[in-house]
Amino acid sequence: MALFLGVVCHAEVTRSHGYHPFGDLKYPADFSHFDYVNPDAPKGGSITLFGNGTFDSLNPYILKGRSPADTPGMQMYGVTELADSLLMGSQPHNPLGDEAGAAYGLIAEWLEYPEDRSWCVFRLRDQARFHDGEPIRADDVVFTFNILREKGHPEYSLRLADVDSVEALDERTVRFTFTEGRRDLPLLVGAIPILPRHYWQTHDFERSTLEAPVSSGPYRVADVQGGKQVTFQRVADYWAKDLPVNRGRYNFDQVVFEFYRDADVGFEAFKSGAYDLHYTYSSKRWSTAFDFAAMKDGRVKRAEIPHSVPRPVQAFFFNTRRAPFDDPNVREAAALLFDFEWSNRNLFADAYTRTVSWFPNSPYSADIPASAEEQALLEDFRKTLPADYFSADITPPVNDGSGQIRNRMREALALLKESGWQLQGNRLVNDAGKPLRFTVLNYHNPGIYRILAPWFRNLKRLGIDADYREVDPSAYKEKLDNFQYDVVLFVLPMRDYPGPELKDYFLSSSADISGSRNLAGIADPVVDFLVKRALAADTEADYTLALKALDRRLRYQHYGVLNYHIRHHRIAWWDKFARPPEPIPYGLGLDTWWMKQ
Structure with missing residues (x-):
């Protein structure tokens, strides 16, 4: 048996704290935080962001309705998906900022898999909890995969077509068996949001609703004004707040999205301070529309931040x-x-x-x-x-x-x-x-x-x-x-x-x-x-x-x-936030920002 950086191999079965379909992991099993974060970033304050269009549902897992997560550009802010997954790092809403293709354990303490990737097993952390205090267990994982394939958005049945079975081996261990061995499959199943079985057994999963479901992530919905505004509140006792994958992240107590049907109207609102950060897609606006008072006197900053993100x-x-x-x-x-x-x-x-x-x-x-x-x-x-x-x-x-x-x-x-x-x-x-x-x-x-x-x-x-x-x-x-x-x-x-x-x-x-x-x-x-x-x-x-x-x-x-x-982010923000000094190669990194003290 060989032990290297927390990866254990025995009889052609690998057990690891993370996963990469082809390469080695950058971070060892005992890492304390990602290199690109400030692990001592203070918590507190609020940030208000631009929402594009409108929404009529808080259920992003079905075809019916339009949730905030469905609106253009929202996932890059890292807040709109409220449910944790077995692994983090490969999702648009929760990317790994400095390592391409990898993912690390979130709900899962470790995973193991054979060389042919015909199956994989995840061991869930004992402390993993939903927001109502109920533990996240293997039965929730099995329930999630079954209900997403049977009643969820068609994308789930397409993506999970190669999952042959999901089995709870005990209350904290779940096994996936695949119809064929593929290197991407552990990453695929590790990225799916895990839903609370006890909640959805008494609620209509196929209903488009503005009632926020019980979830498990760093934020919960605190307030919603249908189609116009949604407020996410940081969960003070979030079960995973001290895990290495989360240290220095999710620093704002509140993240508010104000929705505008018209991007021009939205930008005028930004100029007056109605929201705090504007991500600019328009080159014309970037080159001609920032000649306003708050920009001239330094209350608003802007920057072109280079990145290595594969472009959509x-x-x-x-x-x-x-x-x-x-x-x-x-x-x-x-x-x-x-x-x-x-x-x-x-x-x-x-x-x-x-x-x-x-x-x-x-x-x-x-x-x-x-x-x-x-x-x-x-x-x-x-x-x-x-x-x-x-x-x-x-x-x-x-x-x-x-x-x-x-x-x-x-x-x-x-x-x-x-x-x-x-x-x-x-x-x-x-x-x-x-x-x-x-x-x-x-x-x-x-x-x-x-x-x-x-x-x-x-x-x-x-x-x-x-x-x-x-x-x-x-x-x-x-x-x-x-x-x-x-x-x-x-x-x-x-x-x-x-x-x-x-x-x-x-x-x-x-x-x-x-x-x-x-x-x-x-x-x-x-x-x-x-x-x-x-x-x-x-x-x-x-x-x-x-x-x-x-x-x-x-x-x-x-x-x-x-x-x-373009190969850089074009953003402008009201100058009340701090951020790590170096650009993050594989994401916007708003989850690493914090309020100036």
């Missing part, structure tokens, strides 16, 4: 379930007419980098041309692949920024003519005389149309009618969940080591499941093969190869118009 995929997703985007030529032609360089120069002050990969700011961007290893990986599909598949330049076109894209127009028109579209006057029509037109769906966002307008102008010049439909957040969610759109603007989160979310985003089996995030309706056997190959990889090299091949397939098929990204 922001794109105009084409719905391939319906015409005209069931035709790859139409998809490619429409994408050719998105002139990023003109928009970046004229709208964004050259602030952005074009997103060229479905895995931006990561090592998983496809090689051009494809490596010999990638070609070998797809050997069984070679007869069905186009002749230029492995050599084609799948990088989005680069224009000169002048707005003159006649060459792209010619390329696009040739593709459309190949699919039977012909110019009739100033419009493109098919053989039945039906014009080529589509609508982009989004929720109310005042800045979006100025981004769409240049694309629409180029489309119009070619004879394509494109328009924009803006709906309220509730209607947007319903249409998104049921795929009622031609094109939708959306942001798909990406992690350092993408895992089961790949099934939700890209697998054929998710294409027709209401609420899935397979927004383009991808149903492609090559994509299915590559997703499964990535998830089943035994080495990091095989995993990277499969993801690079997946990136090529998604780009070659033109499932969306990839947008742009």
Whole structure:
């Protein structure tokens, strides 16, 4: 038996205080706190944050309703998920700030697993408690997985499809058996929020409600004003407050979210002190809108904070379930007419980098041309692949920024003519005389149309009618969940080591499941093969190869118009907070801030 940094290996079974699917853990079993926190940060005070849109439920685990956690950008603040999980570090709301891909025990004291990852066992901490004082036990874990798969949001049944069984071995030990061994599965089950069996057995789990359920995390809901405001109160006797994974974190006594349906109205409220921190997505606002009194006199600070977070995929997703985007030529032609360089120069002050990969700011961007290893990986599909598949330049076109894209127009028109579209006057029509037109769906966002307008102008010049439909957040969610759109603007989160979310985003089996995030309706056997190959990889090299091949397939098929990204956080805040001196590589790190004394 070997003991190294708290990791015990015996008869090919590993027991550890944390987990990484491929590498070693940075922190040993006896670590006292994460390096990026101030372990002596004082507790107290309140911070008020911006909420985007509205909400009508405090149950984030079901398809029905819209919870604060469902609203754009909320999870990065680290408060909206109230339930603890077996492990922490791999979730968007609870990321590990300085170590990619790893997770450490939270409810779980340790986990153990065999080399083939066909099962894993978690040992729960004896002191783990829900907010009402009831202990968190193995029966709660079993209950959670069963109810999420049977009655929860469809994403849970998709992500947990490879969990064959969950068994309580005793009151503090739970065993997961998997249908197949995969390195990501211990991380997957470790990230699921654990729900109180005793509470949900007497409450309707499938009901959308503004009654806050019993939970277990560092905050609880103290007050709610439906659709407008929610107040989270730090739990003074939080069971895990002194664990190494939590020292120096969750320092505010209260975190209040004020919800605004209009981002411009929200920013004006920030300028007057209605909330404390503003995360800026708009380059125009960042460059032109901070010339106000509180900024000039130093009461408001702002900074561009660099990070290494894999960027989410922001794109105009084409719905391939319906015409005209069931035709790859139409998809490619429409994408050719998105002139990023003109928009970046004229709208964004050259602030952005074009997103060229479905895995931006990561090592998983496809090689051009494809490596010999990638070609070998797809050997069984070679007869069905186009002749230029492995050599084609799948990088989005680069224009000169002048707005003159006649060459792209010619390329696009040739593709459309190949699919039977012909110019009739100033419009493109098919053989039945039906014009080529589509609508982009989004929720109310005042800045979006100025981004769409240049694309629409180029489309119009070619004879394509494109328009924009803006709906309220509730209607947007319903249409998104049921795929009622031609094109939708959306942001798909990406992690350092993408895992089961790949099934939700890209697998054929998710294409027709209401609420899935397979927004383009991808149903492609090559994509299915590559997703499964990535998830089943035994080495990091095989995993990277499969993801690079997946990136090529998604780009070659033109499932969306990839947008742009930046590699830093743009935030402004009222100067009453302190924070650790060094930027946190893999998160915003608001959970490490504290009130100035």
